[in-house]
Amino acid sequence: MRDQLARTVLEKSPDPVVVVDDDGRVTYANRAAATTLDSDPDSLRGTTAPDLFDGWPDPDTLARSAREEASLPLTIRRSGERVTLSCSLHTFDDDGSSVAAFLEEHGPLRVENVVDALDDVFYVLDADRNFREWNARFADITGYGDDEIAEMDPLEFVPPEDRDAAAAAIETTLSEETVETLRSALVTKSGERIPYEFNAAPLVDDGRVVGLVGTGRDVSERRKARLALRESERRRATLLSNLPGMVYRCRNEPGWPMSFVSEGCRDLTGYESERIERGEVSWGRDVVHPDDRDTIWEAVQDALADGDRFELTYRILTADGETRWVWEQGREMAGAETGEPDLAGFITDVTEQREAERRLRQEKDRFRSLVQGVDEYAIFMLDPDGYVVSWNEGAERIKGYEREEILDEHFSTFYTDDDVAASVPEENLADAAERGKAEDEGWRVRKDGSRFWANVVITALRDDDGRLRGYAKVTRDMTEHRERERRLAQQRDELATLNRINELVRRVIRSLVAAASREEIETAVCERLADSNLYRFAWVGERDLSGDVTVRSKAGDDGGFHELVSDAAGEEWERPAVTALRTDECQVVQDIPNESDHPDDLADAAGERGIRSGLAVPLTYGATTYGVLVVYATRTDAFSEREAAGFDVLGETVGFAINAIERERLLAADSVLELEFRVSDPDWLLVDLSARGDCTLVLDGTVPTSEGEILHYVRVSGVDPERVADFAEDVSTVTDVGVVTDRNGDGLVSITVSTSLVTAVLDAGASVRSARAQAGEGKLVVEAPRDVDVRTLAGSLDDAFVGVELLAKRERERPVQTAGEFREELASGLTARQRATLQAAFLAGYFDWPRASTAEEVADSMDISSATFHQHLRKAQRKLASAFFDDSAR
Structure with missing residues (x-):
């Protein structure tokens, strides 16, 4: 009867009870014990206690502990996690052959402990954007009660100006199953805005997105002070409002x-x-x-x-x-x-x-398993010594270990060898234990040995008595984010440098305006570049008779490196400056000390002098190359593609400036060098047309058009001008042809071309004095400054049209004429009536716009007919125009 009563009591007891004999075999287990051990009473009977419990004592210790009614710590495995039990032992019968073990389960460290222990806010939304779960920190930070949060829309927690972005991030996470990040403010009940970074990841159940899980992190570093202030205000408001x-x-x-x-x-x-x-x-x-x-x-x-x-x-x-x-x-x-x-x-x-809390507890129980399935964050538990005791899907995805592989392993497994040697894992745990939380960023190691950049938060978990229960560890893979930030920083640095370079190039170009000679242009360019903190040395050179490059101007200090480059050049290696002149293209060397194409001793010399990169850009205008600009920098990769493009513009601008100076010198010179060339290239229009028409063609003049083409006026003799016009229409470079005059086999033809030998002459800094061709043989006479490099000029023409041969070179003095003498010469060419008509029209405002007087009014004032006025005026204008154009615009 007494045994039956005891058995009934044990069966009804909510506490787990197991009875074992002196061999350690289970003779009885109540329903509570079967539930704790995840079994049933019948299956437990006959099993041995050491198989069920880790830490079960040997028979002698068991008997002694039972007599003393002592308590022992035991652990069991349940659903892949370790569960801690307290075991109170009591002798069950008089002879002590059976012992009753009364078990008490300690609450395991689960995901909910992690979530509630997080210093960040944590929340779960369902697919309809309703709050389904949040941690205590969320309520503490916002100041809302759980019942209020449950009824609120998530967008109420961000400022109005950020709500569209927040809604879009939520929609993207739910529809595209992507992780979204939003930087905004968390708006509290009191209206305070706390700077926060929110991250959201899809919540998937059976392959279907059922909501999202999000975290928010305070980035203001003033959170504690605000929380304390808000708590003080809340209590005061509770009493007084x-x-x-x-x-x-x-x-x-x-x-x-x-x-x-x-x-x-x-x-x-x-x-x-x-x-x-x-x-x-x-x-x-x-x-x-x-x-x-x-x-x-x-x-x-x-x-x-x-x-x-x-x-x-x-x-x-x-x-x-x-x-x-x-x-x-x-x-x-x-x-x-x-x-x-x-x-x-x-x-x-x-x-x-x-009531809301009761309902929310039910909802939390339902969503707890879903949180466990979040795979964007590694959320797991450590025991007080740092050994892994739980593992979620996110941890498996990020770190590569399955649950069975990593449980009971020390978390230092995830750190690099250098960090382990430096005791970083132990320091992280110590910081978390001391301050409650430790945050770290650094490289972590996956199972396959690959590395990823991780943001790690370790939070100490303590019981009500303050005893350390373990740690909650949340890891986020930040590798892509870090690389994106690095690329953005690099682009910002490159853009800032490029802006400085462009400004320097603009200053150099502006300095060319004040230059009065080619030497001043070259000196200004070198000094401007070398004086900046972007470049070490700059020099301008030109090709000499041997084909090498000699220095014309230089600035800065390269320790004589440019001379070493000149000495090293030879058949086996062509220096970049020569290559730039040969190809008319910019040449860049980004890492001279490590450049395999450079001689070893030259690369070593560059490294010793701190020269890392160099650029050579030709100074060109049209088809003429005036030299080369070479620049050295102390930065590796100093000349990006965009930077080199800026130097291309500088090279063209310097070439233009030199050409302008040379042409100005030519116009102002008292004496010039006259060069006569024979031209046999059929690509020259006059040679081609004179050969096809078996005639003589003389270039009367040229006029540039607004489209960048050249209009030629060609005098024709020996053939019908119409035939020459017909021949010209077949030439690919001709865009327009017209017959101006036709008088019995002679006449004037206008021909517009896209390329011309005249253009090549002007680009070389010279001018055309005369040009003619007869039956396919051309003669060209040009004027150039006395100190012009004839070889370079002839080479420029030969590059543009083959078969250009220099026949003669001679100096020619230009007559000096005063302004008064010039006017007297013009006046002597006019009749008295022509001069009077021209003067009357000028004084009456006929040439103004709008005209002050009409032709008829001027004619009336002179008492002549309108036709007579036009006749005298046109003859006078032609004589003046002839005096201006006949000798200079060819």
Whole structure:
């Protein structure tokens, strides 16, 4: 009977109980024990205790512990996790052959411990964008209660100006299953905006997105101060503001006699405040629920004894018998009348919150398993010594280990060898244990040995007594984010350098305007470049008769490196400056000390002098190359593609400036060099057309068009001008042809061409004095400055048209004529009537725009007919135009 009674008691007990014999075999296990061990009572009978429990003692220790009714720590494996048990041992029969083990399970460290322990906010939204779960930090930071959060839209927690971006991020996460990051502000209940970085990842169940899981991290570093301030304000507002509820003052006596009750009492209890103040209704006896009266009294007295405020949640009965939950906060105050201490506080209805909390707990239980499946974050637990005790799908995806492989392994497995040698893992745990949380970024190692850049947060988990239970570790793969930030920083640096270079090039170009000679241009360019902190040395050179390059101007200090380059050049290696002149293309060497094409001794010399990269750009205008600009820099890869393009523009601008100086010198010179060339290239229009027409062609003049082409006026003799025009229409470079005059086999033809030998002459800094061709043989006479490099000029023409041969070279003096002599010469070419007509038209404003007088009005003033006026005026204008154009615009 007694055994039957004991068995019945054990079966009904909610505590797990296992009975073993002296051989350690299980002879009995109740239902609670079977549940704890994830089995059934029948299956447990006959098994051995050491197989069920880690830490089961040997027989002697077991017997001694049972006699002393001692407690032992045991652990078991359940669902892949370790569970800690406390085991109380008792002798079950008189001879001590059976021992009863009473088991008590310690709460395992689970994902919910991790989530609630996080210093970040954590939340889960369903597919309809409703809050389904959040951690305690979320409520603490925002100031909202759980019931309020459950009814709110997520966009209410970000500023209005960021809500479109937040909505788009949520939609993208739910629809495209991507991880989204948003930097905004977390808006609290009080309206405060706290800078936060939010990250969201899709929440997948059975292959279907059912919501998203998000985290938010305070990036303001002022969170603690704000939290403390907000908590202080919240408590003050609880006592002083007119929130739904009631403010009271009462004596500290059983029944809580009230001396003051606010108007909120009616809505809270259904009683008028006056009835409670007069004592008709006792708060302690009539309002407080009978089951909570003693508990409330003891809690208040204990708090007052410790000098603390009291904070309570309990039930009340309203006037119509309804049970409600209320939250009360109060403190002791000096009595106004009796001098005895009174109590003052605030009471509010929290019935809905309690119900909401109950519903939320159910929802959290349902979503807990889904959180475990998040794969964008590695969320797992460590024991106090740093060994892994739990593992989620995100950890498996990021780190590559399956649960069975990594459980019970030390978390230093994820660190690099250098970090392990430097005790970084131990320091991270120590920091977390000391400060509550440790955050770190650095390289971590996957199972396959590959590395990834990780952001790691380790949070210490402690029980109510402050004992360390373990650590929550959250890892996020930041490799792509870090690489993206690195590329952006590099692009910003390159753009800043490019802006400085472009500004330098603009300053160099502006300095060319003031230069009066080629030497001044070259010196200004070199000095501007060398004086900047972007380049070390710059020089300008030109090709000599041997084909090598000689220095014309230089600035900066390269330790004589350019001379070493000149000495090293030969048949086996062509220096970049020569290559630039030969190809008319910019040449760049980005790393001279390590350049395999350079001689070894030259590369070593560059490294010793701190020269890392170089550039050579030709100085060209049209088809003429005036030299080469060479620049050295102390930076490796100093000349990017865009930077080299800027130097191309500089080279063309310097070439243009040199050409302009040479042409100006030619126009102002008292004496010039006259060069005569024979031209047999049929690509020259005059040679081609004279051969096909067996005629003589003379270039009367050329005029540039607005489209960049050249209009030629060609005098024809020996053939019908119409035939020459027909021949010209077949030439690919001719864009327009017209017959100006045709007089019995002679005449004038206008021909517009896209390329011309005249252009090559002008680009070389010379001018055309005369050009003619007869039956396929051409003669060209040009004028150039006396100190012109004839070889270079002839080479430029030969590059443009083959078969250009220099026949003669001679100096020619230009007559010096004063302005008065020039005017007198012009006047002598006009008749008296022509001069009078021209002067009358000028003085009457005929040449103004708009005209002050018409031709008829001027003719009337001279008492001549309009036709006579036009005849005299046109002859005078032609004589003046002939004096200006006949000798210079060919």
